[in-house]
Amino acid sequence: MDLLEYQGKQLFARHGVAVPSGLPATTVAEAVDAADKIGYPCVVKAQVQVGGRGKAGGIKVAQDRQEAQLHSQAILGMDIKGHTVHEIWVEAASDIASEYYASIVFDRSAKAPLVMLSTQGGMDIEEVAERDPNAIAKLHVDPLLGFQEFHGRRLAFEAGVDEDVVRPIAAILARLYEAFVAEEAMLVEVNPLIITGDRDVWALDAKVTLDDNALYRHPENAALRNPGNEDPQEQMAHERGLTFVKLDGDIGILGNGAGLVMSTIDVVSQAGGSPANFLDAGGGSKAEAITSAVEVILANPNVKAVLFNIFGGITRCDEVAKGLIEAFAQINPIVPFVVRLDGTNDVEGRRLLAEANLPNVHAQDTMLGAAQKVVELAQGVAS
Amino acid sequence: MSVLVGKDTRLCVSGITGREGTFHALNNRNYGTNVVAGVTPGKGGQDVEGIPVFDTFHAAVADSGANTAMIFVPPRFAADSILEAQDAGIELIIAITEGIPAHDELRVFNHLSHQSGVRLIGPNCPGILSPGKANVGIIPASFFKEGNVGVVSRSGTLTYQIGNELARAGFGNSSIVGIGGDPVPGSSFIDIIALFEADPETELIVMSGEIGGSAEEEAAEYIAANVTKPVVAYIAGFTAPPGKTMGHAGAIVSGTAGTAVAKAEALEAKGVRVGRTPTETAEIAAQILSA
Structure with a gap:
């Protein structure tokens, strides 16, 4: 789960990381009110989960009330790389002397948190890494030991931060690490981490990704989910407990098991088709779950054909067939379906489907055959 | 030959009294796996179709000589159950549970890596099948x-x-x-x-x-x-x-x-x-x- 900038800053503040004061707003009136409370100059910032907000015109400084109104009018509703701005964050303008970079990444390969610090903040860190890899100091922390004071000192010295801020930088890294562990984050990134004219260290931005599997232990974070920013179809799938990712094609996909569904999407693409979604109906899918999943797939008006690719392990093919038959009884789909059933109770599943004789449902024996068939049907070359 | 599980496997199932745990423990036994014990805190002394249930892994290992564990408990209990199995001397731990928090997995991995003679498979996996010998997990063996x-x-x-x-x-x-x-x-x-x-x-x-x-x-x-x-x-x-x-x-x-x-x-x-x-x-x- 990715947090918005201001949600990340509020999370930082709980762990003693200094952030500029600010207020969120969803309307122009709220924004102007917030700006009045914070005082001028202030910064109006679009809250979307995408980089390059500044370049896109989503971050503006307001010198007075009139500018706060103009900027919030322009930014609310703005489209930034396909993300509509529903919310803005108004914060006190900062006096920036230097821009640094700090992050903590859940390093899967090393099986340990990776802490990084650089004096080259305020720009794309991947570009910095490519241009000048030595500009980024990094070290792994033993998760059983935790972040020690020497870790902070070493990073600060190796990154070459101004001497007078070695201690405060080390201290803020320790607090970011504490936030990373306590909130069970997969990523905590501050870019830029600024040194103010008064030589204070502040997090001027916040990018935080939390572990979805740990949200049950953090109800205050789980409540931050912002359905207004979610795609309605993904939201529908989420509410029904389905594992779903929307894609931009026209062939609906349903399978069981994440690996098999990923593979199905690849195979359909190789056959010349364009999948409309990833949907893992899960192990042990019962008939009702299948019916519910079909409704989610067909909620996308772009879908021209649907592929069921099932290899039954715990999932029983007869249950999948019953679910599809029930879905046809309830919603009467107008697009063609291609169904491939293999594995547990496949013979019974195929028999049920054949008996039901559903309109425009095509049985296929193999995964490749099914992929080719659904691509033909989506392209309107039904044979 | 085979790897990891076979005729020498003596399996203890954590979460054996749950619906899924019971189903798959019996399924594994039917295949020929030697399922010697189960663990469910508070249900020690009961049995699941003849498989004795213990309150702790330590009691299960002492009584049954289990050398392999299958973890079938919900995500919030799974890391603890893995650590308990290791502490009790289990050599091979197979964690089927999906949805364990990543930071729990990080702690478990780093702790186990400091111990000798223990191996963890999974979590969020279907287990291990050695055809004709043993099945530990949810792989449909008949294929x-x-x-x-x-x-x-x-x-x-x-x-x-x-x-x-x-x-x-x-x-x-x-x-x-x-x-x-x-x-x-x-x-x-x-x-x-x-x-x-x-x-x-x-x-x-x-x-x-x-x-x-x-x-x-x-x-x-x-x-x-x-x-x-x-x-x-x-x-x-x-x-x-x-x-x-x-x-x-x-x-x-x-x-x-x-x-x-x-x-x-x-x-x-x-x-x-x-x-x-x-x-x-x-x-x-x-x-x-x-x-």
């Missing part, structure tokens, strides 16, 4: 027979798909090992490939990877330096969009890292043949075995 192909995979159903195509071509398996789809698997491709390399029955190794992380790239390096047996690979997720978790918690392309293309290229650069579809992967394996 597989004894043979000389070792399979290691991050995905359950994809393994069944590839294994089934091999079976139709007449080839069986020494063992099938699901290492799971989470960000911090207890055992990696490398760990299991090393076991297959040392297993006299295994003649060919099939590895099935997917997007996210760099375990496949690391395996490619390892294979080039250490493996004499042929390895055939499959990678899922070529068309997965970046930044989206594709079902498995670990299946995510982060920026430009963890893509299927990079993994396939890393493997091919080291001489590992990569099938573009599960079918092609099985065909390549069958070709090599028939040659």
